[in-house]
Amino acid sequence: MTGPRTEGARAFLATGPKGFWIGGAWRTAPATFATHDPATGAELAQVGRAGAPEADAAVAAAGAALASPGWADMLPAARAALLWRIADLIEAEADALAEIEVLDQGKTWATARHAEIPGAIGQFRYYAGWATKITGETIRPSIGHAPPGRHAVAHTLREPIGVVAAIVPWNSPLLMAAMKLAPALAAGCTLVLKPAEETPLSALMLADILDRAGLPPGVVNVLTGYGEEVGAALAAHPGVAKLTFTGSTETGRALVGAARGNLKKLTLELGGKSPAVVMADADLDLTVPGVARGVFANAGQVCVAGSRIYAHRSVADQLAEALAAHARGLRLGHGLADGTDLGPLVGPGHRDRVAAYVDEGRAAGAEVLSGGPSDLGPAFFAPAVLTGVRGDMRLMREEIFGPVATVTPFDDAEEAVALANDTDYGLAASVWTESLSTAHRMSAALRAGTVWVNAHSYFSPELPKGGRGLSGWGVENGAQGLENYLETKTVCIVV
Ligand code: NAD
Numbered sequence: 001m002t003g004p005r006t007e008g009a010r011a012f013l014a015t016g017p018k019g020f021w022i023g024g025a026w027r028t029a030p031a032t033f034a035t036h037d038p039a040t041g042a043e044l045a046q047v048g049r050a051g052a053p054e055a056d057a058a059v060a061a062a063g064a065a066l067a068s069p070g071w072a073d074m075l076p077a078a079r080a081a082l083l084w085r086i087a088d089l090i091e092a093e094a095d096a097l098a099e100i101e102v103l104d105q106g107k108t109w110a111t112a113r114h115a116e117i118p119g120a121i122g123q124f125r126y127y128a129g130w131a132t133k134i135t136g137e138t139i140r141p142s143i144g145h146a147p148p149g150r151h152a153v154a155h156t157l158r159e160p161i162g163v164v165a166a167i168v169p170w171n172s173p174l175l176m177a178a179m180k181l182a183p184a185l186a187a188g189c190t191l192v193l194k195p196a197e198e199t200p201l202s203a204l205m206l207a208d209i210l211d212r213a214g215l216p217p218g219v220v221n222v223l224t225g226y227g228e229e230v231g232a233a234l235a236a237h238p239g240v241a242k243l244t245f246t247g248s249t250e251t252g253r254a255l256v257g258a259a260r261g262n263l264k265k266l267t268l269e270l271g272g273k274s275p276a277v278v279m280a281d282a283d284l285d286l287t288v289p290g291v292a293r294g295v296f297a298n299a300g301q302v303c304v305a306g307s308r309i310y311a312h313r314s315v316a317d318q319l320a321e322a323l324a325a326h327a328r329g330l331r332l333g334h335g336l337a338d339g340t341d342l343g344p345l346v347g348p349g350h351r352d353r354v355a356a357y358v359d360e361g362r363a364a365g366a367e368v369l370s371g372g373p374s375d376l377g378p379a380f381f382a383p384a385v386l387t388g389v390r391g392d393m394r395l396m397r398e399e400i401f402g403p404v405a406t407v408t409p410f411d412d413a414e415e416a417v418a419l420a421n422d423t424d425y426g427l428a429a430s431v432w433t434e435s436l437s438t439a440h441r442m443s444a445a446l447r448a449g450t451v452w453v454n455a456h457s458y459f460s461p462e463l464p465k466g467g468r469g470l471s472g473w474g475v476e477n478g479a480q481g482l483e484n485y486l487e488t489k490t491v492c493i494v495v
Contacts, residue, residue, distance in 0.1 A: 005099060005336065006095045006096040006099050007096070008093055008095065008096025008097075008099075009095075009096045009099040009100050009103070012096065012100065012201070012204075012205055013044060013045055013100075016046075017029065017032050017045070017046040017047070017048070018032075018045060018046065018047040018048055018200070018201075018204050018224065019048050020048050020050055020054055020058070020221075020222065020223050020224070021204070021207035021211075021220075021221055021222040021223075022054070022057050022058045022061050022218075022221045022223075023057075023058075023061035023064075023065075023217050023218045023221065024061075024211065024216070024217025024218055025217070027054075027057075028048075029047070029048025029049060029050070029224075031048070031049040032046040032047060032048055032049055033046065033047060033049050033197070033225075033226075034046055034047075035047055035104060035197075035198070035199070035200055035201060036347070037103045037104070037106075038105070038106040038343075038344045038345065038346055038347050038348075038379040039106055039333075039334040039335065039343060039344045039377060039379065039380075040334070040377070041348075041377070041378070041379075044103055044104060044201065045201060047200045047201070047204070047224045048223075048224050048225065049224070049225045049226065049229070049230075050194075050223040050224060050225035050229070050230035051225065051229050051230055051233065052229075052230075052233040054223050054225070054230060055192070055223065055230050055233035055234050055237055056233075056237075056239075058192040058221035058223050058234075059163055059165075059192060059234070059237050059239040059240055060239065061217070061218035061221050062163040062164075062190040062191060062192055062218055062219070062221055062239075063163050063190070063239050064218055065190045065216060065217065065218030065219045066160070066162060066163060066189070066190045068216060068218070070216040071188070071190065071216045071219050072188070074188075074216075076131050076132040076134070077131075077132055079131040079132075079185070079186065079188070080128045080129065080131040080132050080186075081128075082185075082213060082214060082215060083124045083125075083127055083128035083131060083182060083185060083186060084124070084125060084128040085213040085214065086124045086209060086210060086213045086215070087121045087122075087124035087125045087128065089209045089212055089213050090117065090120055090121050090124065090174075090178075090206075090209060091121050093205070093209065094113065094117045094118075094121070095113065096205070097112075097117050097174060097202055097205055097206075098112035098113035098116075098117050099112075099336065100201045100202050100205060101116065101117070101173060101174060101199075101202055102335035102336050102343070103201075103335075103336070104173070104198075104199045104200075104201045104202065105170060105171070105172075105173060105198070105199045105343075105346060106299070106335055106343040106344040106345065106346055106379065107172075107298050107299075107335050107343050108335040108340050108341065108342070108343050109335055109336055109340070111297065111298055111335075112335070116172050116174060116175040117174065117175075119172075119175045119178070119459065119461075120174045120175045120177070120178035121178075122460070122461050123175075123178040123179055123181075123182040123183075123461050124178060124181075124182045125461075126182070126461035126462065127182035127183045127185070127186040127461070127481075127482065128182075128186070130183070130186045130479070130482050131185075131186040134158050134186075134187065134482070134486065135158065136155055136156035136157050136158050136488070137155065137156050138153070138154070138155045139153075139154040139155065139156070139490075140153065140154075141153075141154050141492060143492075146494050147494070150494050150495060151494070151495065152492055152493065152494050152495075153492075153493050153495055154490060154491060154492040154493065155490075155491050156488050156489065156490050156491070157488070157489040157491060158187075158486045158487075158488060158489075159188075159486065159487055159488075159489055160187045160188035160189040160485060160486065160487075161187070161189055161241050161242045161265060161484075161485050161486060161487050162189065162190075162240075162241030162242060163189070163190055163191070163192070163239055163240050163241055163242070164180070164184050164189045164190070164191045164192070164240070164241070164242045164243075164244060164485065165191070165192050165194070165234040165235065165237065165240045165242070165243050165244070166180035166181065166184070166191050166192070166193045166194065166244050166245075167194045167227070167231050167234065167235070167243070167244075167245045167246075167247065167255075168180065168193070168194070168195055168196060168203075168245075168246050168247070169196050169246050169247040169248070170195075170196035170197075170198040170199040170301075170346055171298060171301040171302060171303070171346070171401075172298070172302075173195055173196065173199040173200075173201075173202045173203065174202040174203070174206065176246050177193055177195065177202070177203055177206060179246070179476055179477070179481075180193070180244045180246075180476075181193065181220060182461075183476075183481045183482045183484065183485055184244070184484075184485045185215075185219070185220075186482060186485075187482055187485035187486050188485075189242070189485045190218060190219045190220070191219070191220050191221065192220075192221045192222075192223060192234055192240070193206075193220060193221070193222045193223070194222075194223050194224070194225070194230060194231055194234060195222070195224060196227075196247075197224070197225065197226050197227065198346050198347065199346070200224040203222050203224070204222060204224065206222070207220070207222045227251065231251075232254075232258060235254075235255050235258035235259055235264075236258045236259070236261055238261060238262045240262075240264060241262075241264060241265065242264060242265045242266075242267075242484070242485065243255060243259050243264045243265070243266050243267075244266075244267040244484060245266070245267065245268050245269065246269040246270075246303075247269075247270065248270065248271050248399075249270040249271045249399070249425075249470045249471070249472075252268040252270045252472060255268065256268075265484075266473055266474070267472075267473060267474035267476065267484050268472040268473040268474065269303070269465070269466070269467065269471075269472050269474075269476060270303075270427075270467060270470060270471050270472035271303060271399040271401070271425060271427070271470065271471065272303050272304055272305070272399060272425045272426075272427030272428060272467065272471050273307065273308060273396075273397070273398070273399055273423045273424075273425040273427075274304050274305060274306050274307065274308070274425070274427055274428040274429055274430075274448065275306065275308045275309070275310055275419070275420035275423075275429050275430075275446070276291050276294055276295070276306035276308070276309045276310070276429070276430045276431075276432065276456055277309075277310045277311075277410075277416050277417075277420050277429065277430065277431045277432065277442060277446070278291065278309065278310065278311040278312065278315060278316075278319055278432045279312055279413070279416075279431065279432060279433040279435070279438055279442075280312035280314050280315060281433055281434045281435055281438070282312075282315065282432035282433055282434065282454075283432075283434055283454075284315065284318065284319065284322065286432075286454060287319070287432040287454075288319065288322045288323060288326055289326065290430075290432070290454065290455060290456060291306060291309055291319075291323065291405075291430075291432065291456065292323055292326045292327065292330075292383075292405075293456065293457065294306035294430060294456025294457050295307050295309070295383075295403065295404075295405040295456075296327065296330065296342065296383045296403045296405070297457060299342050299343055299344070299345055299381070299383075299402065299403050300354075300383070300400070300401065300402040300403035300404060301345065301346060301401050301402065302457060303427060303428075303471075304427050304428035304450070304456070304457055305401070305457075306405075306428070306429075306430055306456045306457075307400060307404060307405055307406065308396060308406055308408070308419075308420070308423075309323070309405055309406060309407045309408070310407075310408050310409075310410050310416050310419050310420055311407055311408070311409060311410070312409070312410060312411075312416075313409040313410065313411055316407060316408075316409035319407060320369060320385060320387050320407040321369070323369075323385050323405060323407065324369035324370040324385040325370075327370040327371055327382070327383035327384070327385050327403075327405075328370050328382075330342050330382075330383055332344075332374055332376055332380055332382060333376070342382075342383060342403065344376075344377060344379035344380045344381075345379050345380070345381055345402055346379070347379055348378035348379050350379070350401070350402070351373065351378060351379045351380065351381050351402075353402075354381055354400055354401070354402030354403075354404060355372065355373050355381065357394065357395040357398070357400045357402075357404060358371070358372060358384050358386070358395070358404060360393075360394060360395065361386055361389060361393055361394075361395045361406075362386075364390070364393055365388060365390075366386045366387065366388045366389045366393070366395075366406075367386065367387045367388045368384060368385075368386050369384075369385040369386065369387060370382070370383065370384060370385045371383045371384025371385065371403065371404070372384060381402060381403060382403075383403035383404075383405070384403060384404045384405065385405050385406075385407065386404070386405070386406045386407070387406070387407050387408075389406045389408060391408075391419065391422055397423070397424075399425070413438070413441070413442065416442070417442065417445045417446065420446055421445075421446065421447045423469075424469050424470045425467070425468075425469055425470045425471045426447045426448050426449060426467055426468025426469040426470075426471050427448060427449055427450070427467040427468075427471035427472075428448050428449060428450040428451070428452070428456075428457075429446040429448040429450075429451050429452075430451065430452040430453070430454075430455065430456040431443060431446070431451065431452075431453050431454075432453075432454055433453065433454070439453040439454075447468055447469075448467075448468060449464075449465065449466040449467045449468055449471065449475070450463070450465060459477075460477075461477050461478070461481075462477065462478055463477055463478060464476070464477050464478040464480050464481070465477045466480075
């Protein structure tokens, strides 16, 4: 069964061309483009192609909502309740939302329904808790020149940063949107959300949910369209105070330039080339499926994918063989079909890009133990395991964003750290060991925003997530994730 199964998904897709959600109302799009199911190539829907005029309208709506009494004066407890209501409504529609994510992106039902939609719900519930806990400080300043008999006291206010443009990628569309919306709303900001052109549908479903939850008009606006059109218009817009972006390093660089006009504050969650380091004492029964999940989950289209695997020489061959056997056992198919472990890549163009990295590696002397393009369809790629790679190969230096793992041996911990850190990225890393001492030493030495021990890709809204080097600027999740959307005002009073 590969068509929509839930009434919610069917009804949503049946409503015809999608418009823009601006100021609490649907606006008809003057131009549209198609979004497809990557597994079948079938067109799912026509969605609006926004440009600069829609960016202007959405930013104006968000600006008006920022100052509106319905939002600006909302009590923290009411804001918390609103965020919780959004989570409840997403939960009530979880099946339909998951189905739309599968159809639009290609991911498996299990990934969408049991990881990403719950992840989005978790974001709203976690930041609902923060809405009532935003506080400033009281400070006794060292100011000695107040008039005789008087002295200065001070306190800080934590204010919403303003209108936020949230631009998100296609790999986990609703979850990425929730990671931006939930903290921004808890902080009292208003937003314009732009989903990726490959996967615009769940953001449009979310707009309806936000409306039904009672979010005042204009607090969240949703514009679909291309990055270089509406994305660029938002990034350069003088009415946007904060740009929060998740996507590729290349686009992140472009946004740094686009944001300079009004010196927007930027959060950039970018790409990665993350290592998984398997020590000699690793429990391979835990490590093989764990490392495999770390690199092959969501068909490798995960920012933290542990694609560079380094294994102690005593276990490297065994690990590579076991990983390749695991990869060969993963069933490719439509994400909605029973038993599918791995869906297609997001589209045929991306599949060809992934295949080119593997072909180039093979031509340069790497051995391909498993994987490659699949005849299931032009977007399918069976998970690949390569050995005999060198650190200077393009596939070892650039983010592939597909199910491609390399296994490289090392002789001691020092060499493992040097190899793992030999990257311009620094998003995540994992260490596989039964030694507590090794776990601590290695996690201290690895240059990455997150280090897991005996796990890879474990996420929770409480856990800060950010990158070093080309992996970006700033941190999402946790208390620091809220800080992205607040600014401090100091009030100094002579009493
Ligand atoms: P992308 O950079 O091509 O696109 C991301 C978003 O930016 C899309 O909405 C796109 O329309 C928009 N965009 C593109 N060009 C733009 C421009 N000039 N101005 C404004 N907006 C523009 O990335 P992608 O291919 O959609 O996503 C994959 C990338 O995202 C990978 O590099 C992956 O590692 C990264 N990612 C990072 C994280 C993280 O948390 N660090 C999480 C998920 C994905």
